[in-house]
Amino acid sequence: MKRYLxxxxxxxxxxxxxxxxxxxxxxxxxxxxxxxxxxxxRNMDKGILVxxxxxxxxxxxxxxxxxxxxxxxxxxxxxxxxGWELGHLELGAEYNLDSVYFADMKQYxxxxxxxxxxxxxxxxxxxxxxxxxxxxxxxxxxVKAVLPMGINHGKYLSWLNRLSDFFLDLKDENGKYIPVIFxxxxxxxxxxxxxxxxxxxxxxxxxxxxxxxxxxxxxxxxHNLLYAYSPSETRDEAEFLERYPGDDYVDIIGFDCYAxxxxxxxxxxxKKALDHNLQIITSYxxxxxxxxxxxxxxxEAIPYPQYYTDAVYTVINQYRxxxxxxxxxxxxxxxxxHFYVPFEGHPSAIDFKExxxxxxxxxxxxxx
Ligand code: BMA
Numbered sequence: 001m002k003r004y005l006x007x008x009x010x011x012x013x014x015x016x017x018x019x020x021x022x023x024x025x026x027x028x029x030x031x032x033x034x035x036x037x038x039x040x041x042r043n044m045d046k047g048i049l050v051x052x053x054x055x056x057x058x059x060x061x062x063x064x065x066x067x068x069x070x071x072x073x074x075x076x077x078x079x080x081x082x083g084w085e086l087g088h089l090e091l092g093a094e095y096n097l098d099s100v101y102f103a104d105m106k107q108y109x110x111x112x113x114x115x116x117x118x119x120x121x122x123x124x125x126x127x128x129x130x131x132x133x134x135x136x137x138x139x140x141x142x143v144k145a146v147l148p149m150g151i152n153h154g155k156y157l158s159w160l161n162r163l164s165d166f167f168l169d170l171k172d173e174n175g176k177y178i179p180v181i182f183x184x185x186x187x188x189x190x191x192x193x194x195x196x197x198x199x200x201x202x203x204x205x206x207x208x209x210x211x212x213x214x215x216x217x218x219x220x221x222x223h224n225l226l227y228a229y230s231p232s233e234t235r236d237e238a239e240f241l242e243r244y245p246g247d248d249y250v251d252i253i254g255f256d257c258y259a260x261x262x263x264x265x266x267x268x269x270x271k272k273a274l275d276h277n278l279q280i281i282t283s284y285x286x287x288x289x290x291x292x293x294x295x296x297x298x299x300e301a302i303p304y305p306q307y308y309t310d311a312v313y314t315v316i317n318q319y320r321x322x323x324x325x326x327x328x329x330x331x332x333x334x335x336x337x338h339f340y341v342p343f344e345g346h347p348s349a350i351d352f353k354e355x356x357x358x359x360x361x362x363x364x365x366x367x368x
Pocket of ligand 1: 085097124328
């Protein structure tokens, strides 16, 4: 009996230590990946990291100017978290669906790592059945087609191979793998991607997720990833978890949420949505030991001049989260209003500067 008790206490102690240590789901995660995960938790105790999608590759009215970033032009420093998009890597293309060359992206990721910054990647992979984009969601059998026994399973694995090769090519100057966060199959609670809630069943979505993690990890030996689960806005924890593949398959939990206008009502609705979804994810983060983040957010063209200090800060400041990532500043001449971080001279630049100067809002130089 005594021996059983000792064994029980030891294993309980072990479990609670493991939880305190926040270990990634990949038992073979590289030391740098484990460090990154723990570092994110440590930083969360002090503040919230600012992220920007595609920050280094281009910005409003410019493309590929070494060292430049719209956030840096305005606020003097790089974002702490930089997001990248892998769409079309699966096809073997040289550049992604927003015209960023994958060779350049690898360099940006290396530069970011060297600066102590953090990289997260998303993947708007094409619809493998129709050959159209990720947004071709007219069918409800694409996920089924890529699962084992599905007609496109083999081809899909060849797509995952291309992603694996990319991840395994992310190495620092000492030849160590650079850890990155893979926020895959995101916004799946909506119905606008082939992996969306109207396009597959919860069981199929979970299978897709689990198959991807298992394949990258076990068949391709990719061990420099943290996996982020990020639906669009959800009503409650039940909806948030409806397609959740399980605590053994997710390191980071978040959500994507955008302002749909800039008048008082739209701002109020946005704050309400941010707050509600922050409650859902931070509550589940408490229960599960996962790291909560805002996967994507923004107000297109930022017409509300207090967007950052009012709409965002007053809400996120009430929560403990890892980061908030603002979406991209399109370089394309036909998308002049598609930007989510101000550029020099934009009326919201002052507010952005004020936001990032808050003691608990961190740009690259502020993180440990
Ligand atoms: C969307 C828009 C598109 C872009 C896509 C993938 O939200 O920004 O212009 O191609 O994300 O990055």
